[in-house]
Amino acid sequence: MTATTGRRVDTRTVLLDAAKTVLLTQGYAGLSTRSVAAKAGTQMSQIRYHFGSKEGLILALFERMNDDLIARQAATFENPDLPLSRKWALSCDYLEADLASGFVRVINELIAAGWSDEAVGGVVRPALRRWYELILRLVRQFEREHGALGPFAADDVAALVASAFMGAETHILLGYPADRFPAIRALRRFGTLIESFEKD
Template identity: 55%
Template sequence: MARVTADRVEKTKRVLLEAARQVLTDEGFAGLSTRRVAEVANTQMSQIRYHFGSKEGMILALFEYMNAGLIKRQRQTFFNPSLRISEKWFLACDFLDEDIQSGYVRVFQELIAAGWSNPKIGDAVREALAQWHELLTALAQEAVEEHGDIGPFSAEAMGSLIACAFVGAEALILLGYEEQIHPVRKALRQVGETIAKLEDLQKERHSHAR
């Protein structure tokens, strides 16, 4: 009986979080209210208070719910020894497309703005960024070990630049700034193409050295 109750609680929470994601994606942070989420989830507002305590608690739970799966996905990709660095970069570009479609990018960007004035939301966003930066730094360190120093940049600095590139790209895409003269996603993929050429060149050099 306890197991059934626990499963039911988790199912209810998932339904509420998916409803919150839909409202935030469709109507933005300004349109996100416990009343609206309850309407979309076809339940009572008391369920939101019971499971999350408040609107803020619901928002924080939503972000944790969405971010956990993405960090796991990134870890599996970046720590896959069978993939070249360029292949990992191209997959990151694919993930950007997926995350725009799923609504995660909209949620993330909305919460960045909300975090400017809400300390708890700001803490949650900074923690998520720190996790992502850690993965990017590890990827940059892998590039240094395989191809040598990246100019004057440390792995940490390169990780920061990559994070800024993707977060900035997300913001511009959501603003509709991605046009023929501002090909944001194309430019990111061209970085991957440049990495691939360097990898091929280094492989060719090693082959000749033998």
């Protein structure tokens, strides 16, 4: 790798980190090429050079963050030494950690942008599909080991699990108090239910 290539990679990373910070502190409405460049300590022309536009920057940020999350979750789900109940508990741990760090808010800001921006939506939809397929593989493994969950097909269960976690994120980000909408507690208790299946 040449020195020039190294500088290019570093600048791109700095810009993505700055975009994440701006998105977290100012929301999607406050994210502009000017605000990102200022946070990164560089010129707006660098954003155009590396990403083409604000939209290109946003798409690159979403893909990077989603890739990181998918890799972490896949490493957990595909670990043969962990029972499903432990994988579920770790997923709840990750959710709480990502809420505390602001990671969940950033991802959801980007998802919301995809509702009105077709180019963003075109990246968000397949990214979320990767989450669903990861969960679906895990459910199918559970079915092989413990049998089907009553009338629910594997894709039914995967859809419900994905919706449960995303719904929990939405309610928490909207400020619902845990004593009135116990999203995390409910998710963790479902893990206890999974553990009871494993003991049978």
